[in-house]
Amino acid sequence: MLLVASFLVAFGTYFFLKPCNIAAGGISGAAIIINSIFHNIPIGMIMMGFEIFFFTLGIIVIGPVFGGKTIFCSFSISIIIWIMQNMYPNVKSFSNDTLMQLIFGILICGAGMGIVFNKNASTGGTDIIAKIINKYTKISIGKCVLIPDITVAIFATIVFGVDKGMYAILGIILNSTIIDRVIISLNTYKHVAIISSKGEEIKNYIMKELDRSATIYSAKGAYKNDENEVITTVLDRKQFLRLKEYIVKIDDKAFITVNEVNEVLGEGFSSMV
Template identity: 30%
Template sequence: MPTNLNILEEAKKFTITVASAALLAIALNFFLIPANVFASGFTGLAQIIATLIPVLSTGIGLLLLNIPVAILGWKKVGKSFTFYSFINVAATTFFLEVIPVQTISNDIILNSVFGGVIAGIGAGFVLKYGASSGGVDILALIMAKHSDRPLGVYFFMMNAVIVMASGLLFGMEKALYTLLTLYVTSRIIDAIHTRHVKLTAMIVTKKADELQKVFYERVVRGVTRIPAKGGYTKEDKEIVMIVVTRYELYQLQQIIHEVDPTAFTNIVQTTGIFGLFRKD
């Protein structure tokens, strides 16, 4: 049965997911859409579709694009991650429809930068709490499961399509401003969450068996266990080492807090891995 703490945690996660959607909608309707500058991922793709098919709004296009991806994500990525990601998409669609598109500034640089900053804040916080803004994030995770290429390759390829489309529709100058927005958004996400797609957690604990069991059940990653001894207490412990994606970091933190709140965890960047990492 869910505890009051779990209910409170889920309520906080839901609130942040919806609030981040509101920020993305504000970034689009106040800055990016009036300036004909595109956001990253499926949001940018929805803007392109809305430009080519004016009867279809950006919000509805975003929702339609994410429905098949959400079904795939539910089966192949994880139910909690996909559920909250789709909640974020649905809330973004709602806010895009109810918040009117209006021009705050005619300066395209200001629109590109402020739109990127606000969108980055929204995306960064939803990532920090174990979800995403859907679309590209889920697709990249699915593709990375069947390839040893890093997730960043897929993000680059998908966003390259957005930039090229921007150039074809509005000219190369708008494509450069779209690049500026993508850069600002990524830097803000880096500052709030993490720039590294893969991370290594080294957990010093006396409950290695329990942690390993829950990791296998809920994160589906292998672990390496290393004998250790407390420098001050001289107690026998173990270091449980596990490599995760940045999308799994929040879930990892929750598991450690539930199983062994006294564990010491060191999270370090992983610039590359060799060997099997994919989920089966």
């Protein structure tokens, strides 16, 4: 997942943002600015220089696990861009519309960055600063990305002009929003409540096949005044689909309610710390 996410960030940066000189934050944006001034220095090499400094900072402040994942992602992005630059040295814009280039580039990069942050890593560079801010303030990671990236956007305005700078600021805002949306989407779970005559089989399936636990409530039906068990559990999307298929096979008259939850804390899910 981290390698796929790294490829998305590299692809969006090199093929969409770089041709239009859109420095939409991060070390990739800073590298684009420097490359536009010093054409002989490859973007990938510039990014590697930044990475060495920032990942050291990440290891010290956040920890070695985060640092190790970040090293992998940041160097993967740099190497992939370097390869792309050697294979396609004179890459041109897909569209003459700079706004379209920006939107597609940010969509691709933001999706990749959201996956990376969700795996408790970062793409390196200024994203490490964002992760550190997030650790101590609990502000959403997307909003934390805004803070260092705005600095890059200011330099982009100086180097590329007001128009490019405005595009960069728009890109940063879009990127922040997409990162948060991707993380929310990846952490969406299903809170399921089930009433069934095959309750024992369903409980065993949840625990043994899905490797999840469940909570049991006693309930009384208003229509027939009969006693029932309500089985509640929290599952990811794939687990819910498997459970639903199983329930349909053994009891197609079961009553199921499903709610989406955006965050689950505790054993088996995200840490509360």
